[in-house]
Amino acid sequence: MIEFGEIIEQQQQYISLCSGETDCxxxxxxxxxxxxxxxxxxxxxxxxxxxxxxLSCGKCLACQKVNSLSHADLRIYPKNSKSILVDDIKDLIENIYLSPVESDKKVFVLKNFSNATIQAQNKLLKILEEPPKNAYIILGVSNSSKVLPTVMSRCKKMHLQPLDNNFIRQILNDMDGQKAENIVHIAQGNLTKALEYSKDQNFQNIFATCLDTLKNMKNSTQLISYTTRLSANKEEFAIVLNIFESLFRDIMLFRLGRQDLLQNKNLIDDIIVLAQDFDCDCVDKIIRKLSETKKQMEFNCNQTVLMDELLLYILEVKYYATKG
Ligand SMILES: [Zn+2]
Known part of the structure; x- marks a missing residue:
């Protein structure tokens, strides 16, 4: 299987980062x-x-020590908790002014920094204002809006682009072809999600339920049973939204005569049936509703309510399209 490291070394963002001057x-x-x-x-x-x-050779003594997490000049945080705490930053401050032991640099990696406490962020800020010349601080964040603007402004920022589907395919390559292909499209370039889906035994069932909903949900009396099936838990809810998005995208492409671009080529028979019920205008509205629902998900809205609203919307749009 291809290693994550090999994939990263093929990313343009990574290559330009490593080949640039480290003025920061x-x-x-x-x-x-x-x-x-x-x-x-x-x-x-x-x-x-x-x-x-x-690019790092992966073979020298330094690389080997980094690989085994035993390099004396590399420290990774958080040490003992899920998110960065003041104690982590205290540890960093105690270390950052000491001379490097094995190389000419000291490197500090801070994972999950968007969940760092405000106290911890403020404490780090003092270091970021005047870091020692040989010290490198690397912050990883899932959501930069949770990071103090003063911290942000001290860093060279990079928003990582989603991975190309081919890289996700390579990681999933020991998996059954059709399941892997479905996952690749639903994960939308997100390796973490793809790996989650690949472990989810339920993935194929969720896919089938989504299709069943779009094909067979005819009126609002059936809403409750479909809502219940589709909003069972929060992680699966996100999968459901991505599956719907992928299916509607295919319906649109089919209607536009671009069968060659379908993501779910194996489901062509279903797509043909669905394309009779949903015209381009419908699909356009529903895709916008889906992205709205995704945003609401981020604010932790009640998923049953959201699913109920979404399905009702799909029913309405479909009703007016077939009547009008
Ligand atoms: Zn090396």
């Missing part, structure tokens, strides 16, 4: 793909500490 000591990388983000930071730390020029 503090970096902030943002992505909602946790596995990709953490590996990206790890690879960048290895690049900074590698004894060879260019």
């Amino acid at each position: 000591n503090s970096f902030l990388f943002e992505s909602n793909d946790e596995i990709y983000l953490n590996n990206f930071m790890f690879m960048f730390a290895r690049h900074l500490l590698c004894q060879q020029k260019g």
